[in-house]
Amino acid sequence: MKVLICGGAGYIGSHIVREFTSLSGYEIVIVDNLSKGHVESIPKGVTFEEADICDKKSIEAVFEKHKPGAVMHxxxxxxVGESVIDPLKYYENNVTGTIYLLQTMQKYKVKYFIFSxxxxxxxxxxxxxxxxxAKSVPINPYGDSKLTVEKILGWCENAFDIRYVCLRYFNACGAHESGEIGEDHNPETHLIPLILQVALGRRPQIKIYGNDYDxxxxxxIRDYIHVTDLAHAHIKALEYLVKENKSQKFNLGSGEGYSVKEVIEAARKVTGHPIPAVVEGRRPGDxxxxxxxxxRAEEILGWTRKYKNVEDIVASAWKYHQAYPHGYAPK
Ligand code: UDP
Incomplete structure (x- = not known):
């Protein structure tokens, strides 16, 4: 089966591409506009189309050329913080972009959709x-934009022949065990890479956003899930769609959480660096x-996690950060 991986040069997408390359029976096509993704993360031999899902014509051209059987988005x-300040950017990229993708799937009769x-x-x-x-009541535009897509998918299933899986990630983190690919956002806003940038000497300290929560x-407290475990869930979700021909929504969490202070402490152990921390005000939307x-993911997909300990997760991220101390392409 040919699988279109939209955003396949990004953090989560690149780890999914990496897992697919070790499987037989799938042909991967990466679509990415490289606004946030990294061309360096694309494995040799994997087809890459530089295109933006908000540009309907270029997305249609990709579908016309490759005729995918499934789409991962x-x-x-x-x-979160940016979405509170600039909500329209979030609805445009996350909702409008997905609508274009779904319209293109409808046009080219692509049936299977996996939504991040x-x-x-x-x-x-x-x-x-x-x-x-559980009841979904988002408190920031980012969460609301994703919930809006989940609702749209329900109506699309009703209206035309599409089957979807929504995977709700908790805090995706860590890096591929090889250390060859990992998390590199610009600007970086996520806790673990920011902490590791302190360990690398790129930042003087880590800011703790609020210490007056209950x-x-x-x-x-967040539920930190390793990106390779998430990647496996996507592959299982695709197998489920093809076999069962049913839509479904799955939470991908670990059932346990770590506080910001606990993650910093884990990073101190893993890196051997003191990692100075300073408490700041709360971040809006947190x-x-x-x-x-x-x-549900365990019962229906048979999903299990390999990474169960936050120190192991941080250690995998640290391997990538040591290999690429300034990210993929140092300027
Ligand atoms: N956080 C923090 N300092 C930072 C970045 C994040 O204290 O420099 C906190 C953030 O407020 C949240 C947690 O770390 O409680 C995880 O944030 P992240 O941005 O990594 O993921 P999110 O939970 O927003 O998806």
């Missing part, structure tokens, strides 16, 4: 760990605790 703006959703659709959840069918040490169970 990772092109999105992903910063998020824990942020749940806002401040009523219960923890968050169940797969949590065990006052800092926000819920106190986000932890998910993955009951």
């Amino acid at each position: 990772f092109c999105a703006s992903i910063e 959703s998020t824990a942020a659709i749940f806002g401040n959840p009523e219960t923890t760990p968050i169940a797969d069918d 949590t065990r040490d006052g800092t926000c 819920p106190a605790v986000l932890i998910a169970g993955s009951k």
